[in-house]
Amino acid sequence: MSAAPVLYAVTANRLRDGVPIYFAGNANWSTSVADAVTDYDGEALLAKSAAGTAPIDTIGRVAIEVTVTDGKVSPISLKERIRATGPTA
């Protein structure tokens, strides 16, 4: 049985304030993970996120695993969920 395909989004930190941002397509970035575009090909999505984005605006671009349920994008790892929604305490 083959493993279920993994969906990816691309995230980074915004240079000027360090806030987590998510690639929203067409050289746009959003502070909300809900706006993230997703793709089963993380590398391709990472490449797309670089196009048209000024390199000084983002730090540490990386593809992260996500799920999409009822259209809502949610990171899989706890670290990325906390990063997306803020401290729990």
Added chain:
Amino acid sequence: MYRYDEFDRRFLDERVAQYRDQVRRRTIGQLSEDEFRPLRLRNGLYLQLHAYMLRIAVPYGTLSPAQLRMMAHVARKYDKGYGHFTTRQNIQYNWIKLEDTPDIMADFATVEMHSIQTSGNCIRNTTSDPFAGVTADEIEDPRPYCEIIRQWSTLHPEFSWLPRKFKIAVSASETDRAAVHIHDIGIYLKRNEAGEVGFQILIGGGLGRTPLMAQVLRDWLPKEHLLSYLEAALRVYNEYGRRDNIFKARIKILVQALGIDKMREAVETEWARMDHTKLDLNPEIIASIRAHFAPPAYAAPAADGDAQLNAATASDKAFARWVKYNVHPHKQPGYAIAVASLKPLGRPPGDCSAEQLELVADLSEQYGFGEVRVTHEQNLVFPDIRTENLYAFYKVLAANGMGTANAGLASDIIACPGLDYCSLANARSIPVAESLGKHLAAREEEIGPMKIKISGCINACGHHHVGHIGILGVDKNGEEFYQITVGGSADENSAVGGIVGRAVASDQVNGAVDKLLDVYLKQRVDGEDLPATYRRIGAEPFKEAVYGAR
């Protein structure tokens, strides 16, 4: 307190201007992140999960009212209204914008503070006994020597690119309130057989992946040789410390590999070879630094000071409990050392709001001599409170969330920021500390002195290895689990705790700790602390209590 001279001020102003230009060049793309990252880290600026985190050094944990008010100003203007005191006696701000950092550094420079060497492979902030200068049991005030080390180690050209970070702590007395044994170099003030005060030098302590306790490098060192001897030790480390593997780069690994005897031989050889004359401390230098730490103008004890205190403790049980746990004897009759707890139940350990910081500044002036200490246990110390003023002082603290009577008890938990903030963490620390503190509060007086320490990853910023009960967050297939250790200690009887067994889920931590404490209370003899019980009965009863008989 030590006050900057003209050289210090000019240096700091130049450094701020230099950093401001670095930020400017980064934001217009003249510097890449790879180029800028080491520069910002040299200035204590990290990128964490939600924002930049700025760490400001509090040299040997000593603060003035002006510095506290500046901390409040920065918290309010540039952050979310609070700061977080750390186990290195520093303060961190979790919600900083890069574009604000030059102004923040300029603001701190006006009160003689900075963030230099709070990151990077250099000599970090020297920590010390928060009761320095006022405790009845001290050999001598360690702060002048901490200041001497601070001046020597700041931008030391030979030690700015060490194999790894390097931490030094100095204890005032044989009773260790500075966790000396977990430092790269730990220093005890010590008298020799002739009664002269000098230093015992320990080397090779540290936590992290390989927790090791420091060993005695030199049993007694005359005061004048402090810097030359430290320089010799750092030179040996700089030359032989491993640079090929970050996990084996701390001096503890070198000491472990060489053995303490060969390490001592190497340091002594270097020390004998080097020119001491530029570093040896003549009595005039020591006296000039010591003058900055001269005792304040203590007044004679009030005739009815003790009577007032006794009447207050008799009428107010909460105050009586606070006096029992948060007040310590002062070497000056009529005065006391008071601990303001930053561990209110259910709140993040070590957090302090702008309003609280300002209040602490006000209280230090109203009830003391304008000085406050930060402890490595993430609390604040007021070193000079007159006995007859303790009740009024306590009432203000209690009304403002800093009067919890838990200093040294089970709810006085050390915790790192963990996965709620830190990009290195594997699991959350703060929610575990909040939950466990509340859970244990009802029985903490029965338990007695108890050190519980929580880290969100193996880097051990929460000192979990040396907790009487230590809790380490681990990631198991994306889930948070917590490995529990027992029997550790960070005092003069330092020890690394033993792992109880397999890690437990977060909702099982409180129950597991309960079982460990049940064993301790049942087996405790003559009021011994948990590490003593652990040494006496071994690990098995604790393991059996948590996991059942095997």
